[in-house]
Amino acid sequence: DAGVIQSPRHEVTEMGQEVTLRCKPISGHNSLFWYRQTMMRGLELLIYFNNNVPIDDSGMPEDRFSAKMPNASFSTLKIQPSEPRDSAVYFCASSFSRGETGELFFGEGSRLTVL
């Protein structure tokens, strides 16, 4: 079975450019999470969706960040304009919200470098 699929795996861009990260959750999962991983802060929850509806975006660092989930099989995380401090690995994870233990399944991440 396919796991969570993220693209691109690596992105190098210049400050001020728009960045779009993409995620396809596991089929049948109805919750989707965006995390950011840095050495300083570890894994931070940015935003999550239940049944395609954003539930909590309090982790989104600022207005430059936005996320959408237009349907159950696709989500995007956009940064506009990007800054060097946005350099990090961004993970998407999905789960079945009524599952017994609520285990999250992670993608392999998108490594973003902003020059």
Next chain:
Amino acid sequence: AQSVTQPDIHITVSEGASLELRCNYSYGATPYLFWYVQSPGQGLQLLLKYFSGDTLVQGIKGFEAEFKRSQSSFNLRKPSVHWSDAAEYFCAVGRGGADGLTFGKGTHLIIQP
């Protein structure tokens, strides 16, 4: 607010020796507890989880963890480590599912030959 503390940033263990990684949590209700492992350049893989029942849980790759409510701990153990166990290990707490998980900062495990 929920939180997870992994007091050891780095741990070095000789191959074949036993391992214990510490995890303490703060959570307002009965927690669901998880250990994940991350190899370089990879995503997080679930090792094991606790949500009810027996407080000693078995996971993949020979790992186990024990939930101790009185100590708010969920330590990860392995009786004999292999070089392939070198990785970053994360403890997490939450109800998962619809609400996500809160992760600790991770423990970097180094295996000496």
